Every structure is written in structure tokens, then in C-alpha cells.
Amino acid sequence: MISKKARFIAVATTGALAVLAVTACAPGGNAAGPVGPSKVSDDVAAAGDVTLKLSDFWGSAEQDWIVSLIGQFEKKYPNVTIKRTQEDWGQLTSTLNLQMQDDGGPDIASANNGWSSLGTLAKGHLVLNLDKYADLYGWNEKVPTTIARQNKFTTDFKTIGEGSWFATPQARASLIGVYYNADVLKKLDIAVPKTLADLEKAAAEVKAAGQVPFSYSGVDGNTAALLGLQSLYGSEKDINDFVYGSKDVTAEDTGLTKAATTLEKWKSNGWLTPNFQGIDYQTSLADYLDGKGVFRFDYTGSLGLKGDQLNQFGYIQLPQASGDKTVGVGAAPGAMVISAKCKHPDVAAAFLNFLMSKQSSQTAADLGLVPALNEVETPDKLSQRGEAAATAKLDADDGYVPYFDWSSPTMLDVLSQNTQLLLAGKTTPADFSKAVDADRTAFLAG
Incomplete structure (x- = not known):
């Protein structure tokens, strides 16, 4: 996600590592994209005894979710065993292309969307083209276009956001x-x-009362606040067009300069956690849950709220600064891929389809996570009411935008590093946007 969650911001060099590893090791990196099986089936029972290996980065309530879904799938199909390995997000993303080349690597994995992970895996022929499974299970009809395109590339790998399925939400x-x-x-x-x-206004009042307005960490190059603010200034069209490769849109057009200006102002106002430069994400999160800081930009699911915390903390999706329309970063928390070496792709695809089922949505809601794709009953808790209202508003306004770092293999590095430089007074909002433009322009030219 990259961006995304603590794990989405924890390692600034993962994108570059992924690119280097695929370029150096992957077969056929410049050839046409990988293909899926010539024949596919949804008859899992007919596959006989099957063991699949799964690697993912989910912890806390998200871990409870995937463990529960594995148990439900194995109960439905007693012939299937899924062996799960949990890895740190940065470790998994930076090594997944190497793992997928190993005969003993995972059959299924949660990759990061965008060029830095999913794009390099697909271009390296390391994951399957899932188009036949999309037809088999009706994913093109089931999955909203704004979400489906986050998992697609053209098979010449010149364009992101259209073409063939290489992952699922x-x-x-x-x-x-x-x-x-x-x-x-x-x-x-x-x-x-x-x-x-x-x-x-509330932040100023919190500061005047002697408390910390915004919980924030700086060690990891935290971009959640930056991207959250960007969606308040940039239109969904401009942000989507930039991420999906339009050369007619600049970083400033997407609201990035205004977002950086606002974040810089908040730092100057003393609204961020004191000494945030030396605080890592996990410490910052633990402090926030312990009452240190009133507001916090973050990714839904990352706080791991449970029990009384679900009523102690609320969630709001702010409308754009210039009007009532709501635009927000939204995606599935990871792109599910099937290894090109998987010996039972039909069973693996059935599991991916199960992760998109109504059962999966309800399990997420029951665990305090944000359900998607299906209408389910959501527990009446403060944070979940806010998250449900946010998804409903984004659905109504068609306001979903992808994670900004998907726009190039090294964009996460650029965003993270320049956020740190900005808050250290070593770059300006305008120069921040110029650095982003330079990185994407170089990538598109290449």
C-alpha cells in the first residue's frame, strides 16, 4: 500500500531493490508478458491433495483476517492445505521477485501495486497473467473499474492501469x-x-490546550499525511492520470505542492509530535493508541483497533478543500499474485477469488477492518461507522485515487526522502514537486 501503512512506508529503498533484482535476474524481462494456463477450472475438489504456500505482510487484525480466511477455505476444501508465512512488508516487497524465481518460493503472495513491485514481477514473467481466471470468475463484472485497473498492465508493459490482470484485490x-x-x-x-x-482550527485549539495535535513519525519517511492532504487539493482525474502515466499532468497539478506546503506549515506551527524526526512508525502508533496525539493521518486497518478502542477512536474522510466532493486514496491492502512456478494455479486462483467473496468482506467487518466489494453488516462502532461512511462517500463521488508512489519504480523513495527533507527545512514544496516530476519523467522516457 505503499505507500501504505507502516509497512507501506517503512523501507524507502524497496522499489529500487525490486527493480535491480528483476533487471539482473528475471528471464525475458523485455519480452511479451507472461501467460496463464491454457485451460482453467474452478473444480478445487478435483485437484486432489494440494498444498499451497502463501507469503504476506499482514499483522494485527489483518493477520486475524487472513488466518480466518485460510481456515474457512480449508474447511470448504478439505483437500487443500495453505501454509502461510508472514514477513515484514519491506522485506517481502524487496525480496519477492527473488523468492518467485526459487522453486521453493511461495505459490501466492501479497505484492505491492504499481511499477515498483507488481509491474516488475509481471514484466519479469514471475507471476501469472490472470485473464482466464477473470473470465471464469467474473472479476471484470464484480470488481469496480477503479479497483480493477490497479491490478492491470498492458502486456508490452508500457502502460499501467489497463490491459491484463496480473493480481487481484x-x-x-x-x-x-x-x-x-x-x-x-x-x-x-x-x-x-x-x-x-x-x-x-481544532489543531490550534489542541495545541493551546497543551496537547499534540498530530501524531507523526519521521524516521520512516512517513508519507500518509502528505498523500492524505494531496487528495484534499488534487482532482481524482489529475491524480489518476499522473499515476497511470499521462505526460500532460504535473505533480503540482495533482495538489502535491499545496499538500507539502500545508504539511510544512503544520510543522512550523508545532502541530506535529515533538522530536518526530527520531521517532519510527511503530513507536508513534503505540504512543498514539496510548493517548499521545489527537489526530493522525493513517491507513485504515493499520491501527489494529480492537475492543474499546473501536469506540475511542473515530475516522473521517475530509472533503476537498475547494468544495463538497470527496477524493481519497483507496485500494485493496496488497495485490495478490500467483507465482509462474505454481503447480496448482486453479486452486490458487480459487483462493484469490475466495478473498474477494462476501464471506471475506464479512470477516473483515467483524474484525474491525474496512470491507469492500460486497455489502455486509458492519458492527456499530465509532471507527467503523466513520470508515463505512468514507467508503460510501468515495463510492458515491467516484473519488478513489491510487497510491501516488505507483507512478514509478522509485517514486516511494522520492516521496519519502523529500518529505524528510521538507520537514528538515532542506527543500521547498515547489522543489519537492520538481523532484517528483523528474523521477517520473525519467521513468516514462526509459
């Missing part, structure tokens, strides 16, 4: 929005913000 969503500590706001008699202006 899951029946849950990862959004970037603002979490708030409802208990603290109530104690301070501050209303829950409904707009960016409200949020900044």
Missing part, C-alpha cells in the same frame, strides 16, 4: 484518512472536524 479496503481520539476531543470540548478548515 481482496474484499477489504485500505484508505488514507484522519483518525481522531474521541475521548480527548470530548474532554477538550472540541467538535469533530468536518472540513480541512475545521481540522486546522
Whole structure:
């Protein structure tokens, strides 16, 4: 996600490592893309005894979700055993292309979308083209276009966002929005913000009351706040066009310069966690859940809220600064791929399809995660009501945008490093956007 969650921001060099590894080792990197099996079947029972290896990066409630789904799938198909390995997001993303070349590597894995991971895996012929399974299971009809395109590349690998399926989403969503500590706001008699202006007014009041307005970490090159703010300034069309390769759109057009300016202002106002430059994501998150900081831009699912926390913390998806329309970063939390070396691709595809099922959505909702793809019952908890309202609003406004770092294999590095430089006073918002443009232009030219 990259971007995405702690794991989406933890390792700034993963994109570059992925590119280098595929370029150096993958067979046929410049040839036409990989193909799937010539014949496919949804008859899992007929496959006989099958063991599949799965590698993913999910922890906390997300780990509970995948473990539960594995158990449900194995109960439905007693002939199938799925052996799961959990890895750190940065480790998995930076080594997945090498793992997929190993005969003992995973059959199924959660990759990162975009050029830095999924694109290099597909171009390297390391994962299957899933078009026949999309036809078999009706994914083209089931999955909204804005989500489906996040898993597609043309087979000449010149274009992202269209062409063939190389990965699938899951029946849950990862959004970037603002979490708030409802208990603290109530104690301070501050209303829950409904707009960016409200949020900044509340932040000033929180600061005046001697508390930290925004929980923030700096060691990891945290981009959640930056990308969350970008969606308040840039249109969904411009952000989508930039990520999916349009040369007519610049980083400034996407709202990035305004987002960087706002984040820089918040730092100057003393609204970010004191000494955030030396604080890592996990420490920052633990401190936030312990009451240190009132607001926090983060990825849904990353806080791992459970029990009473689901009513202690709320979630808001702010409308754009210039109007009522809501635009937000939204995607499945990882792209599910099938290894080109998988000996039982039909069974693997059935499992991927199961991860998009209504059962999968309901399991996510029951665990406090954000369901997607299917309408299910959501527990009446504060944070989940806010997350459900956010997905409904984004659906209604067709306001989903992909993670910005998908726009080039090295964009995550550029965003992370320049966010750190910006908050250290060593670059400007305008130069930040110029660095982003330069990175993507070089990639598109190549």
C-alpha cells in the first residue's frame, strides 16, 4: 500500500531493490508478458491433495483476517492445505521477485501495486497473467473499474492501469484518512472536524490546550499525511492520470505542492509530535493508541483497533478543500499474485477469488477492518461507522485515487526522502514537486 501503512512506508529503498533484482535476474524481462494456463477450472475438489504456500505482510487484525480466511477455505476444501508465512512488508516487497524465481518460493503472495513491485514481477514473467481466471470468475463484472485497473498492465508493459490482470484485490479496503481520539476531543470540548478548515482550527485549539495535535513519525519517511492532504487539493482525474502515466499532468497539478506546503506549515506551527524526526512508525502508533496525539493521518486497518478502542477512536474522510466532493486514496491492502512456478494455479486462483467473496468482506467487518466489494453488516462502532461512511462517500463521488508512489519504480523513495527533507527545512514544496516530476519523467522516457 505503499505507500501504505507502516509497512507501506517503512523501507524507502524497496522499489529500487525490486527493480535491480528483476533487471539482473528475471528471464525475458523485455519480452511479451507472461501467460496463464491454457485451460482453467474452478473444480478445487478435483485437484486432489494440494498444498499451497502463501507469503504476506499482514499483522494485527489483518493477520486475524487472513488466518480466518485460510481456515474457512480449508474447511470448504478439505483437500487443500495453505501454509502461510508472514514477513515484514519491506522485506517481502524487496525480496519477492527473488523468492518467485526459487522453486521453493511461495505459490501466492501479497505484492505491492504499481511499477515498483507488481509491474516488475509481471514484466519479469514471475507471476501469472490472470485473464482466464477473470473470465471464469467474473472479476471484470464484480470488481469496480477503479479497483480493477490497479491490478492491470498492458502486456508490452508500457502502460499501467489497463490491459491484463496480473493480481487481484481482496474484499477489504485500505484508505488514507484522519483518525481522531474521541475521548480527548470530548474532554477538550472540541467538535469533530468536518472540513480541512475545521481540522486546522481544532489543531490550534489542541495545541493551546497543551496537547499534540498530530501524531507523526519521521524516521520512516512517513508519507500518509502528505498523500492524505494531496487528495484534499488534487482532482481524482489529475491524480489518476499522473499515476497511470499521462505526460500532460504535473505533480503540482495533482495538489502535491499545496499538500507539502500545508504539511510544512503544520510543522512550523508545532502541530506535529515533538522530536518526530527520531521517532519510527511503530513507536508513534503505540504512543498514539496510548493517548499521545489527537489526530493522525493513517491507513485504515493499520491501527489494529480492537475492543474499546473501536469506540475511542473515530475516522473521517475530509472533503476537498475547494468544495463538497470527496477524493481519497483507496485500494485493496496488497495485490495478490500467483507465482509462474505454481503447480496448482486453479486452486490458487480459487483462493484469490475466495478473498474477494462476501464471506471475506464479512470477516473483515467483524474484525474491525474496512470491507469492500460486497455489502455486509458492519458492527456499530465509532471507527467503523466513520470508515463505512468514507467508503460510501468515495463510492458515491467516484473519488478513489491510487497510491501516488505507483507512478514509478522509485517514486516511494522520492516521496519519502523529500518529505524528510521538507520537514528538515532542506527543500521547498515547489522543489519537492520538481523532484517528483523528474523521477517520473525519467521513468516514462526509459
